[in-house]
Amino acid sequence: MSAAAADRGKWGSPLEFVLSCLSYAVGLGNVWRFPYLCYRNGGGAFLVPHTIMLFLAGLPLFFLELVVGQYSSLGPSEAFKMMAPLFQGLGLATLVVIILVTIYYHIIIAWTILYAVDSFKAELPWGSCAYDFNTENCFSQLEDLKCIASETTSDEWYEYHTTAPISESLVLGWNATLAENKEHPLMTFWNQSCHSVVSLCTSRGLVALPNNRTHCFNTTLSQNVTAASLHSLLGRVLSSEEYYSRFVLGAGYGADWEHWGGIQWRVLVCLLVAWIIAAICLVKGVASAGKVMYFTALYPYVVLFALLIRGATLEGAADGIFYYISPQWETLSKAAVWGDAASQVFYALGLGCGSLVTLSSYSNFHNNCHRDAVIVTIVNCLTSILAGFSIFAVLGFLAHHMGVSVPDVVQSGPGLAFVAYPEAVLHMPQPQLWAVMFFFMLFCLGLGSQIAGLESITTAIMDKWPKLRAHKALVGVGTCACCFIAGIPMCFEGGVYLFTLLDWNSAAWSILIIGIAETVLIGWVYGPNRFLENIAEMGMKLPWAVKMYWKSCWVVMSPLLLLGILIFSLYEFTPAYYGTYFFPQWVDGIGWLLGAVSVIPLPLMAMYRIYKRREKGMELLKPTEDWGPAHLREKIMNDSHKESKFNYLGHDNTACEFDVINSQGMNI
Incomplete structure (x- = not known):
């Protein structure tokens, strides 16, 4: 080397x-x-x-x-x-x-x-969601799991739905699942603490279903029941997203x-x-x-x-x-x-x-x-x-x-x-x-x-x-x-x-x-x-x-x-x-x-190259004399005289090939 x-x-x-x-x-x-x-x-x-x-x-x-x-x-x-x-x-x-x-x-x-x-x-x-940079919309998946684990048996859901205006189609669906849903209310995380899904839906004029903790439903008597996700209703933002964007x-x-x-x-x-x-x-x-x-x-x-x-x-x-x-x-x-x-x-x-x-x-x-x-x-x-x-x-x-x-x-x-x-x-x-x-x-x-x-x-x-x-x-x-x-x-x-x-x-x-x-x-x-x-x-x-x-x-x-x-x-x-x-x-x-x-x-x-006129015409599109493998380029640069350079090229086939390639025009 x-x-x-x-x-x-x-x-x-x-x-x-x-x-x-x-x-x-x-x-x-x-x-x-x-x-x-x-x-x-x-x-x-x-x-x-x-x-x-x-x-x-x-x-x-x-x-x-x-x-x-x-x-x-x-x-x-x-x-x-x-x-x-x-x-x-x-x-x-x-x-x-x-x-x-x-x-x-x-x-x-x-x-x-x-x-x-x-x-x-x-x-x-x-x-x-407990840091200064968090907002009330912060949603922590870990905290939400804790809220779910804290759910206890309650009559809140039953009391709520005895007076809430509901559609007949919803009633039929609820009656079929009441026997299997004894733990109420469903809980979810919002604004730094646990809240019942029922209360969150009620605060927005909607009703909750017994098996659904992610959506609220309309309270009209029509057969066309529509659902809205709590995520969009509450404007939730993941705690990991708030940490990245705000902190x-x-x-x-x-x-x-x-x-x-x-x-x-x-x-x-x-x-x-x-x-x-x-x-x-x-x-x-x-x-x-x-x-x-x-x-x-x-x-x-x-x-x-x-x-x-x-x-x-x-x-x-x-x-x-x-x-x-x-x-x-x-x-x-x-x-x-x-x-x-x-x-x-x-x-x-x-x-x-x-x-x-x-x-x-x-x-x-x-x-x-x-x-x-x-x-x-x-x-x-x-x-x-x-x-x-x-x-x-x-x-x-x-x-x-x-x-x-x-x-x-x-x-x-x-x-x-x-x-x-x-x-x-x-x-x-x-x-x-x-x-x-x-x-x-x-x-x-x-x-x-x-x-x-x-x-x-x-x-x-x-x-x-x-x-x-x-x-x-x-x-x-x-x-x-x-x-x-x-x-x-x-x-x-x-x-x-x-x-x-x-x-x-x-x-x-x-x-x-x-x-x-x-x-x-x-x-x-x-x-x-x-x-x-x-x-x-x-x-x-x-x-x-x-x-x-x-x-x-x-x-x-x-x-x-x-x-x-x-x-x-x-x-x-x-x-x-x-x-x-x-x-x-x-x-x-x-x-x-x-x-x-x-x-x-x-x-x-x-x-700049055209203005300097170091190369003319097709020379601008041809390789310069310095182009080629480093070991050949260094040998040529180390020759102190032009005559010795040509003598060397004449006795080395690889170097001759290098010199010939550099003298060629465009080759497509």
Whole structure:
């Protein structure tokens, strides 16, 4: 290994690289984002566009980025520039995206730390309604179970119904069950204490049935009996949802875009701790980080399977799972659903952010990244589906006990995972232990993805200024410090609005444009045949049918599919909102600006290369002399004289081939 290569670092083994890709790709996007997108887009129907996008766009781009990084041993900023000078801005665009994502993504890690700390308390705070931040609408499933257990025999129900106006149909139904219902009244939890269902229904001019603790019924004499759920009548909000929205986020205290509210000091401290941990991991480098990946990549599956098993045993879980797997086909006609599927694939796999190019740039030149791409993509998809089963089982349980449909349990949004999963933990033996394990799992998932993103940023800096490699620790610490400062506004009571705006725009339509640019570069400029030859140089022998699959994806299917989704997504674009709060128009403008900043480097750097006139005509679309494997590039750079360079090329077939490839034009 050359000194330069040694300075840059290498993975200790091919397995470490696979695990690092798994740790990066299998992250919070699977556990946090995928379930809420299914929740928002009709359950099982979302799996159809998601699967199509995964294999026609996600996997081809994933493999493409791994090849670029491994073949060149460079980060995206330098690699794409050398492949075609006109596409110099592509690497910078991916850098802007990963910077924006890294800043707001770390807030989620801060939340997991806050939850983990509170998990050590004798009573898990999201399971109770007895805190200052709770409202009278707070509903605790644990407290409700205590109310049910306190039910005693009483004549209240009988006395009430001797005078209440009721319909004949209701009377017939009640008479058939009176002998089996001796314990009255039915009790439920509301406004910090237990109340009888009878009294709650009466206060709203309705009546209660003897076997129904979740609904009230109309008191008219008509045969058309209607029911209303207590959940909607009382405006109930799960205690876990209030803990997340009011305590963790500080939302609900009147903050908006005009009044940002006070700072959430606990979140700020957790954010600082999260960035300190990230900085320590970054300073250690890929050689040390690879060892940690053995744990961070595998441990989450233990917890996910445990939560799935527990969730499946809860009463009503089947309803949630049925909603999850039952496709609502009418949603497939909405472009927004396909746009969400595309953004989720890009988000979950980490495409268009430069991180995969960076990770693979530390791989051995002859590593089988084709195998790695297939394994990671399939495991990523299965992990998303597994997380969906876990979370919808819990939603089914909650819907059953609250007397509502699955979509009405909690608000659809990023906080879904911070409501449903913690609620599941409450119903497990030793809930504190499982809470610590779960939030440590989320922390591992988030940190694994973040380290890869931060490596992309620091690698881009050190590839641009190689002398900084001697000060890698300072570069890493400085990067983390800047990102921490940029994330401070999201620690205020109104910070969730900025978080939502970044999530809505930074990894949405702009990242589709980056994906289109990558496929155009490989499929139409650099050439798929030449790209497949580069793959063969690295020792990967692909069958003819597999080559045809990759070529058809890079040249036709991926760019056309992404272009179509981009057009329809922009046509039906919905401005960002949080819950019932819709952002002002000037905030929507900022959102568009955030998306535009991610793609502006593409045309700007193209015009810069044309203006500088370092390359003319077709030279802008051809690889530069520096493009190629690192070991050949270093040999050429180390030749002190032009004559000795040509002599060397004349006596080394591999180097001659490298020189000939660089002299060719477009090869499609």
